Amino acid sequence: MTSNQTDQLGWGEKWPAPAKLNLMLRIVGQRPDGYHLLQTVFQFIDLCDWLSFHPVDDGSVSLKQPIQGVPEADDLTVRAALLLKAETGCQAGVCIEVEKNLPMGGGLGGGSSDAATTLVVLNQLWGLQLSTEKLIALGLQLGADVPVFVYGYAAWAEGVGEKLEKIAPSEQWVVVIKPDCHVETREIFLAKDLTRDSKSITIAEFTAGNYKNDCLDVVSRRYQSVKNALCALSEFSEPRLTGTGACVFAQFSSKEAAISAYDALKGSWQVYLARGMNISPLLSKLEIGKHTH
Template sequence: MLRLLDVPAPAKLNLFLHITGRRDDGYHLLQSVFMMVDWCDRLHFELRADGGIDREDIGLAPASGALPAEDLTVRAARALGEATGCPFGVRIGLEKHIPAEAGMGGGSSDAATTLLALNRLWGLGLTRRELAGIGLRLGADVPFFLGGRNAWVEGVGERITPLHLTPARFVVVKPPGGASTQRIFGAPELKRDSKTATIQGFAANVAGNQTDESDATGGGFQLAGALDIQRILAFGHNDLQPVAQAICPEVGHCIQWLEGHGLQARMTGSGTAVFAHLAQPQNLTPAPGGWLIRECANMDAHPLLDWCAD
């Protein structure tokens, strides 16, 4: 196998995002529900026998603000090669659809897809857990995408409990303005003391405390059945939203526009995209120029879930 073409990298939405503390090393502790949606970047991989690694943009939109040599996909390929001693290289083509600085995990998803694709293209045979160990060094969201399931996420992003969610549709609005993740997390006014929840408490709020027997037998906590999206949204909020809104007032404008259609809206991740659950089809009035608006559906699993063993 010399090439892998049209390999998807899905975006995610944070149904809520609580910042519960900050470690001595500066990393923030969070609790969130991460949900994949069918808004995907597309990547192409061509084997290089000479060990070289490079990336090119495909399509009209630039892949990211980073130079190709420093892009997360290139960093992921280098990290995988260094971790395994693999002599092969790769030419990566990146067709970007997920907007940058949106809080939708586009760069992290691209990195995760790169690790999964090269694990196959290079014939490495690493497990999902082994890939996640490499991915965490690239970004806190990378292990989630490698896990392959919607999830309750905590710690710095490395503690992941898979969840099943009810099928749902959403409208996502991304204004032209952006805000860097580093600037938002570094803001003095950021709330960092949201009350720490337990996944048992989360279950009691959104699923009537329905768990399987593995919780009682020490086999690990799992939630039984699919969780209702609206109840999860009611469980929490996004601690990053006030800071992002102060940096980029367009976040507030997008929220007001969606609320004007009778929808409950909030920012995802570190923004600046906002989203609303569509309980029924909506006829949205024309939005201000420059806003990117897209309807999407959640995904039960990553498209590459079966590409490697757990």
């Protein structure tokens, strides 16, 4: 492959893997296999990991820099690339470079987003031509949050998070606090005191202000630092938990209000200032690419 071809196809380019917030999360039931049935609203924020993909000739899949403490074979980007190869019989290889900005174990979907970007971009770079539906189905094999990142739009989600419907909540400024703890999603979903029979609501009820997250009380009781973060944020706006945490966030109607909260909190907390987005930056970049090549 010539270097000119390499550049043209987007090899070596940086591709965004954005964070998500759960603007609402209700647990409305449980399947016989133990998976929880959810209603949730996903919205992206402009806080991203960045991935680049480098072609290799020997058909192997590797990471340029494995994440400390995560065996390379368990890394979701590696698993995503191998899954694509297994699904399509593609013989090509890749070395994946990840610039990690999203905190791990924060409920922002970093690992899932990295996996989705890998699926979507390699599908393009390798010329596999799998449909978005097919990529979503593959993503679900890697994790319940992967599909929405492949889908690329803010979404009302049901099932285990794979039934997606486009939705357009207001794109507000957000301040996100990452408490100094790692919340295990599995532990929260196994908790005896977790509500599992919330009444389903409609999109209209959500839009009217029904933002409840059924995991909030369970997580707050178990993790003092999450409780403290919620308390710190509550001085500026209504604080919420994303997914099972650990990150908590608050929305602001103006950039100024968000910056002022961010400035007040950054001395004591690991805090991020971001903007809500209804179209994933990954999807935007792909669309731009389609029109320029």
